[in-house]
Amino acid sequence: MKKSIIAFCFTALVAVSAQAGxxxxxxxAGASQILINPWARNASLANSGMASVRGIESSFANVAxxxxxxxxxxxxxxxxxxxxxxxxxxxxxxxxxxxxxxGVLGISVNHMKLGDLPITETALPEGGIGSFSPVFTNIGVSxxxxxxxxxxxxxxxxxxxxxxxxxxxxxxxxxxxIRYVTGPEDRLRFGISLRNVGPPMRYRGDGLSQxxxxxxxxxxxxxxNMDMRSxxxxxPAMVNVGFAYDFFLNEKSKLTANAQFTSNSYxxxxxxxxxxxALNQRFFLRAGYQYETxxxxxxxxxxxxxxxxxxxxxxxxxxxxxxxxxxxxxYRLTNPFGGVHSMGVxxxx
Numbered sequence: 283m284k285k286s287i288i289a290f291c292f293t294a295l296v297a298v299s300a301q302a303g304x305x306x307x308x309x310x311a312g313a314s315q316i317l318i319n320p321w322a323r324n325a326s327l328a329n330s331g332m333a334s335v336r337g338i339e340s341s342f343a344n345v346a347x348x349x350x351x352x353x354x355x356x357x358x359x360x361x362x363x364x365x366x367x368x369x370x371x372x373x374x375x376x377x378x379x380x381x382x383x384x385g386v387l388g389i390s391v392n393h394m395k396l397g398d399l400p401i402t403e404t405a406l407p408e409g410g411i412g413s414f415s416p417v418f419t420n421i422g423v424s425x426x427x428x429x430x431x432x433x434x435x436x437x438x439x440x441x442x443x444x445x446x447x448x449x450x451x452x453x454x455x456x457x458x459x460i461r462y463v464t465g466p467e468d469r470l471r472f473g474i475s476l477r478n479v480g481p482p483m484r485y486r487g488d489g490l491s492q493x494x495x496x497x498x499x500x501x502x503x504x505x506x507n508m509d510m511r512s513x514x515x516x517x518p519a520m521v522n523v524g525f526a527y528d529f530f531l532n533e534k535s536k537l538t539a540n541a542q543f544t545s546n547s548y549x550x551x552x553x554x555x556x557x558x559x560a561l562n563q564r565f566f567l568r569a570g571y572q573y574e575t576x577x578x579x580x581x582x583x584x585x586x587x588x589x590x591x592x593x594x595x596x597x598x599x600x601x602x603x604x605x606x607x608x609x610x611x612x613y614r615l616t617n618p619f620g621g622v623h624s625m626g627v628x629x630x631x
Contacts, residue, residue, distance in 0.1 A: 312515035325592025327556030327613030328570030334526035338375030348426035365620030385427035448489035
């Protein structure tokens with residue numbers, strides 16, 4: 283399995299990077315909901331923590347980090363996405379180690395609600411006939427394993443669904459990741475992950491059908507229901523490459539530096555840096571910055587995110603067996619709108 287994952291990642295790295303960052307392809311992929319990081323801890327690092335993130339949050343950045351779950355982990359997160367738009371994202375993740383020497387199984391569910399929108403028709407362009415709520419959902423099933431004291435790997439199968447009341451698109455995407463740990467006290471970590479690789483998706487449903495009146499000859503007509511097929515769209519594939527290094531400041535605190543390069547197939551490439559300060563494994567303070575071409579130019583940038591991100595975690599013991607419960611918060615600055623607030627609760631048993 284280790285050889286298969288490594289071969290899969292590096293083969294895909296070449297394939298995806300060959301067409302990555304091409305502005306001519308921008309906007310031609312769909313299912314962009316799977317590009318949104320729903321987890322507060324990595325989001326507050328501006329998505330730079332793919333080489334250091336652990337637990338179920340790894341299912342977004344680099345699934346190899348799931349292998350670091352000690353026993354059981356449960357995470358809930360709520361995102362107020364682009365404050366002012368009424369968009370919210372609720373996420374639930376669960377990770378469980380499968381016995382001694384076994385791997386870790388993880389399940390994550392992300393549900394995105396875009397609010398109620400008025401139904402309009404050709405004859406009623408102003409609406410007044412009810413409303414509908416688009417629902418975007420993706421469910422990931424992950425498995426990660428330690429292959430040695432230095433090499434960790436994993437894979438995710440993600441089911442994707444986008445739907446309104448009369449049109450739906452469904453698809454499947456695959457993620458894979460590797461993490462390599464080395465140096466004294468495992469201070470240095472490298473990671474590579476491939477995300478969102480899968481067959482094209484297509485919208486189907488009654489909303490794409492239309493009644494048409496056709497002539498049958500001799501002045502007679504009949505009404506037929508015609509089904510219009512939508513065009514297929516690709517998934518937003520990407521490759522992440524990153525590293526992290528721990529600086530031990532004293533016996534109770536450390537500083538972790540993170541850096542990541544993201545090679546996108548359908549948007550501009552991105553560079554991210556971030557730092558996490560940990561005090562006594564009870565309090566964590568994070569900050570990060572994500573850069574892409576023209577990110578500081580309000581007229582030329584192609585992303586709503588302007589770069590900076592920050593957040594923190596407070597966690598406390600929840601039992602005598604080493605269980606912990608913590609609160610996570612992250613914020614990413616955007617323009618326009620009022621940014622993205624990510625709030626979560628995680629429990630380690």
